[in-house]
Amino acid sequence: MSLSDAGARIAAQEARLITQIADGNLEEPMQELCHRYEKSLYGFGAHILGDEALAEVMVQEIFQRLWRTAGRFDPASDSPRAFLFGIARSVGAEIRASRLAGAGRPARESSLPPLPDSVDPILDALAVREAFGTLSAPRAEVLRLALEDGLTQPEIAQRLEVPLDTVTARTLHGMQALRAALGERAPGERGTGDG
């Protein structure tokens, strides 16, 4: 099974969940989509709003809007992930706009982080972080040792008592898998829903 097959299957599942919501079958599909997306949407909100309380309000609003607009979702042409993040972008932009409208107010009331030129880097980071959870344990382990502990390939080989070539193969294959997650995000998501 290739990564893109898995991605397509997940997308099909999630498309069904959104269609069920459009049909008024709310509870279980909502629970499932919340379970799958609350972390990345919350992370996205916290990064563009710089405030976890606002991120919480934002995530709630995203799912309210998902419920109200699920009927517009077209499984044939929309990716569920792109649909949700499209909503997230507009909700985030609206909250930011409302907050920034108070620019003349005391600084603490408009203490938003500067918005990057594009939210793509944030979405990339979220997609990679999520994909990290799907890596095989050996691949995730070597990547963690490099990224969190700053170990070089030979140091990892020593630490794990594994041949250096094996460590490098795990590292590069792990990165390939993560890159596939970015690739899957890219076509549907970029430029969607950006007011």
Next chain:
Amino acid sequence: MTADGLIDLAHPEAADWLLGTLEPAAAAEFGDHLAGCGDCRTAVAELGHVGRVLQQLPPTVEPPPDLAARIVDSVLAAAAGDRTEVHLPRLPAALLAPRPRPQAPPAQRPLPPPELASLYHPSPGTRHRRVPAARNGTPAPAAGAARPARRQRRAGRYAIAAAAAAAAAVGLAAAIAFLPGLAGTTSAEAPVIGGGTIGAAVLIVLHPAAGTVSGQATAWHLPGGWSVRLQVRGLGQLAPGQYYACWYARSGNKSRHPVLISAGTFSVGPSGSADVSMWTAADPRQFRTMEITAESPGDASQHGRVILSGVART
């Protein structure tokens, strides 16, 4: 794209370079190596972007553990609210057809603004209880009354625009959020808020006194007061004439005699859910406790049975 096998030919230094673990001296050396090693060049070209993303992963933030449950509850409450009658209609329904008010008269009583007050349809006989005097005999709540009149006039004028912006921002209903012009409200349209601003958002998670009732409220600070969205689930239907009331409370001079401000009244249909928008002058950062009570008309001296309560997170 490189076939899976080919990437195995890259040297370990390529992996280190991609993940930023090479020492500076070794990194310079790798630069030279790269010029002569096609396998490493392939790996770097293919994985350079994901390597940069990995090196710049922001710190993880975790949503509160009960967020998913509250989201599901609030959507179900909103959905049920759509099908049952609610005495306080959602704000945007009325905003869709605002009555023209070229000259908003200066507000005599600070709140709610006239436009918003007209949205409320409290239970028969309960209008006088909207902002009653505090229960412990102290003068009427100071939260709104103490505001300077000039600011109030301005607040009245901007109330609708600000409320519309708030509705777009928090999407009290998709109908408003997706109207042309309000859809995708961005900074370009932000000036509609005029001198107003949405300040703090305060979240209040409501816990049951007993049973499986649940609810939450979000309060948005707008010019002139607070727009409160209350969502409840699992409430019992009350006897005819009875209704639910929402209160803000803070501790008063005497213990066991809290200062209470009514935030509004509502009822629930057979679903037991409601999704209502209310307006209040009480600052939930001061009146931090929210209580939902079951009330009977005609007995203003007696605080009804508390069904749900919660404390604002600030």
